[in-house]
Amino acid sequence: MKPIKVGLLGIGTVGSGTFNVLKRNQEEITRRAGRSIQITMVADLNTERARELTNGECEVVNDANLVVNHPDIDIVIELIGGYGIARDLVMKAIANGKHVVTANKALLATHGNEIFKAAQEKGVMVAFEAAVAGGIPIIKALREGLTANRIQWLAGIINGTTNFILSEMRDKGLDFDVVLKEAQRLGYAEADPTFDIEGVDAAHKATIMSAIAFGIPVQFDKAHVEGITKLQATDIRYAEQLGYRIKLLGIAKRTPQGIELRVHPTLIPAKRLIANVEGAMNAVLVHGDAVGATLYYGKGAGSEPTASAVIADLVDITRLATADPEHRVPHLAFQPDSMNDTPILPMSEVTTSYYLRMQVADQPGVLADITRILADSTISIDAMLQKEPEEGEPRADIIILTHQTQEKNVVAAIAKIEALSTVVGQVTKIRLEQLS
Amino acid sequence: MKPIKVGLLGIGTVGSGTFNVLKRNQEEITRRAGRSIQITMVADLNTERARELTNGECEVVNDANLVVNHPDIDIVIELIGGYGIARDLVMKAIANGKHVVTANKALLATHGNEIFKAAQEKGVMVAFEAAVAGGIPIIKALREGLTANRIQWLAGIINGTTNFILSEMRDKGLDFDVVLKEAQRLGYAEADPTFDIEGVDAAHKATIMSAIAFGIPVQFDKAHVEGITKLQATDIRYAEQLGYRIKLLGIAKRTPQGIELRVHPTLIPAKRLIANVEGAMNAVLVHGDAVGATLYYGKGAGSEPTASAVIADLVDITRLATADPEHRVPHLAFQPDSMNDTPILPMSEVTTSYYLRMQVADQPGVLADITRILADSTISIDAMLQKEPEEGEPRADIIILTHQTQEKNVVAAIAKIEALSTVVGQVTKIRLEQLS
CATH class of the missing domain: 3.30.70.260 (ACT domain)
Structure with missing residues (x-):
């Protein structure tokens, strides 16, 4: 069968991981997908670096439009990030009838409804396993693995930077500012860590999961967002004495009055499995009415773990491309005409x-x-x-x-x-x- | 769209759970699947009990052949168990062009190759999420969520009875025989617990996972199977002193020489998350070359947790039914013509x-x-x-x-x-x- 041709927008950490894993595991991936999946075009402003990383094995351009408009490209991977250019390119790719894979949680949490609607109308898929919890297949679990359940709530450690900081604060009894500097030095926190430490990144991810869990549109503007910057070592110590750990959780919960969608530091019993998720690891606890509690754990960020999710999406699209669009897995788990308008509760x-x-x-x-x-x-x-x-x-x-x-x-x-x-x-x- | 009609073979613990959850969550499941999924026929030797459980809402027969031969049935759920009758019925259902959902690990670990081959030839799906680790969507994670990876190894607590017994032996310092009796009294162990305590059940599940992880045929006869009956409280205590827990693990590992497939009591470091999986809970740790370690945790047995997996399969089949058979997810993750003959190593x-x-x-x-x-x-x-x-x-x-x-x-x-x-x-x- 003809290879699936993929265009990659942005070859940074995750992009190069995707290129490398796809190449290294090409034989196994082809045996699974039934077709060869090849990155044939890469767009990056730094064309020199992109050529180096791809070893001259694919066409490198500096204008992403050339990729989304190219007639040979079947799937576009968007790894640019942010809301501006990324949104335009994703919308253009969809308009051009291309499937899209993206790791861009900020984009989906804020413009997801518009993007999924356009994809639906055009009969293409927008896949985003990499947008939540990196390599953990949590989108698939929520959207396909737990379809029998009325999901009651989910709670996740979905930001590795803050979990690393909290683990260090607890282990070493240090204050937030000190540990943040250490995390930056070690590469666990970015130079501008605002999105992570203020809870915004976790809220993007919780917003996406809430939509899939409850069949509601993404509504990032309704999420309560609170980070860990004000947390004191004293409280971590007292919590410990009372048998609790403090974690930054993204929580989505169904109640008779509406849906709770919130990110904040949270005391959880130390004996819970999720309380023992340390360092930069991620984990999501999902409670369904039939299955009870299930937990999904793994690396939530990094080059190859995130690439693992991007490539899983490529394989899914390759497999599902021939399915009647109405019978594919809906973007937000529920059929587009069956979404709920359950309100999200104010804090x-x-x-x-x-x-x-x-x-x-x-x-x-x-x-x-x-x-x-x-x-x-x-x-x-x-x-x-x-x-x-x-x-x-x-x-x-x-x-x-x-x-x-x-x-x-x-x-x-x-x-x-x-x-x-x-x-x-x-x-x-x-x-x-x-x-x- | 026309409802999907399902025939249920055997309405015991899991069967009645499936009937109840499908009914209770009918509205949400339909909103996800895009079609209504209805159990319209039930076959059980105890027709009276079956009628009671189903409230006269579907046709009850005592001959399962009537279900697998019925022209209106789209999907057959096999919950009879064992290798004999169940095998005949599954093969007949396939021959009649029906999709099959089964929770029967014993059947798949021993006759899976033949069953999947027949399904492939007939263009129908045989889904079996419920056969491994109950409600945890581990088959989906291995087969679809981690397709980017060369899976290196997996290790699972995949038998709740033995994990309950080991947890109790450790907590209370009691010997195996004493705890087994308690487990039987509490309903965590069956009257004849041989398959559980001798490791056979875990080996069935490990065999199925090994096939999916490495693209090899199911080969239960090559698995090393060792249970927990000889384990002494002394060893649990010494292990503890050395910083280890003893768990019955199902292990599948890729080595340059071949594949290891083995079930036996295993010391694992107490600080690992999986070492803290207690009681009747299940968990599977999977290591892929790109994603690193991921863990999947939840209830591995019971009426509704297992029903959760059965129904997820029903929804998957409903969604994928229109996909070109060659583009569906292959039964054992790899395309049938791309399986490996890597040998399984002797112990x-x-x-x-x-x-x-x-x-x-x-x-x-x-x-x-x-x-x-x-x-x-x-x-x-x-x-x-x-x-x-x-x-x-x-x-x-x-x-x-x-x-x-x-x-x-x-x-x-x-x-x-x-x-x-x-x-x-x-x-x-x-x-x-x-x-x-």
Whole structure:
């Protein structure tokens, strides 16, 4: 059979990984796909480097339009990133009747609805396994492996940079700023780490997973996004003493009132398997009504792990290209005419548990005031830890773990607690999930 | 679009789960699949119970032939089990041009080649996600999610009964027989638990995974099968002291000499995520050259978890039914004309590490004799633990962890060690894998 011809846009870390793996494992991949898959064109602004990386084995151009417009190209791989040029090129490729593979979570989380609609109308596929959790086939698991289930919730460690930082903060008892610098030195964090440490990258990925899990459009603008920059080593230590680990989780949950879509630091029981996912590794826990809990673990970034997902998409498209478009796997798991408009809840209406830490004057009656405020807000206490003040220190730390309650209740209660004259400064609030 | 009509053979635990989940989640499943999937016929010897379970919502017959021969049935689900009748019915269904979904690992591990060949010739699909690790979509991950990779090895906790027993033996320090009885009482082990505790069930599943991972035919007869019946609480305790857990693993590994396919109790480092998979849960660790290590975790058995996999297959078939048969996902991941004949190695040629425990007389020179024998067999020692004998006890336990070596070397060295007059009784040998 004729080889499938692929055009690659952007030959950076993932692009060169894709080129190399496809070449190294060509024989096995062909035996699986039933056809040879060949990258025949590469577009990159740095044509010299691109020629070097591809060894003169394919045509190198500096204008990506030449690839998306080329009549011989069957599949375009978009690895440029960002929302601007990448979006134009993906839309042009679709308009030209080409299938697209992309690792661009930012693009899909913000413009996915438009892109999938165009692809649907044109009868082409847009595949994006590499956009979420790198080499872990989580899109496939959610979209095909768990189709029997009403998915109830998912929670993922889906940003390796922040998980590396959190693991180091915990292991070494260091503060965020110190560990961030180390992560940058080691290449685990970028020079501008904003998207990672502020939770934006994780929110892009959680947004994509929420759409697939619940059959709703991608709605990144509705996601609650909170990073790890304010997290203190103190809280990691207290969490540990209470039997919890702190992880940056991307959470999507179905509730009778609507869908929760949120990224924030989260206390989770240390005994859960996902709590033991360390360093730059990723893992996603998915809970379906029939299957119960399933977990998917692996490398969430890097050249060849991400290339693994890109190439799996190439093979899928190669296999499915002849399927009647209506019988292919829908982009967002549900048929386009069967999407839901279930609303995404504002953060104030989200229900979860909380870790609260406050500094109080070491004098009688303080605890009574605090617990009274919580009781009045119908917030019940699950556990409490009061640290004796150090010798000569007039203040004590109180840590409270609450049972489930609505975010707005906690916010209101915190305002009242902070207004107490015996409470010093602000109350630290970190959400807590049992994941059971 | 016309509903897909499904005939169910056997409505026991998994069958009733499949019926119930398909009914409960009908709306979501239809929105995913693009067509309604309906069980319209059920065959079971106990027609009365079958009628009760299905609420008169579908035709109940006691002769499965009526289902596989019925012109209206598109897909047959085989949940009878065993090799005899099940095989005949699956072959008849295929001959009648029906797609088949089965959870029958015993059947596929022993007759899979013949079944897949017949399906290929007839242009129908035989799907079997439920045959390995219950609700975990591991077949899909191996066959579709990791197609970019040269898979190097996989190792799985793929039998819930034995993992439950091992977890209990470790937690409570109890011996195998005691825990088995408890497992039977709790329903985690069957009245005749032979297939589980002797490793046969795990070997069926490992055989199926080895075929998909390496593109070889299923060859259950070549698998090394060893269960947990001889495992002693003592060894679990010593392993713990050395930083290891003992799990029954199904292992498939590619080596330059051939493929290793083996099921046996295995020491694995306690810090590995898979070492912390407890109770009846399953997990499979897969190592690919591009993606590195990935792990898949979930319930490996039970009514609805297994039904989750059965229904995912129904949806896949519904979606792929219109695909040109040559472009569907091949049954064993590789195109039928591209299978390998790489040999499966006999156990004597397998390379792994070992835990050796021996009882020795508490007198000088014993250790020198033992380490000399190992050195002469070019077996190098990774760690050693010598337990001081109890007061008045003339014998001491010596535990040795070896580096990697061939099984036949170890077997020969053990024979020599056992021949020493200072060594009492037999040497206990348990294999050890770093899984790194």
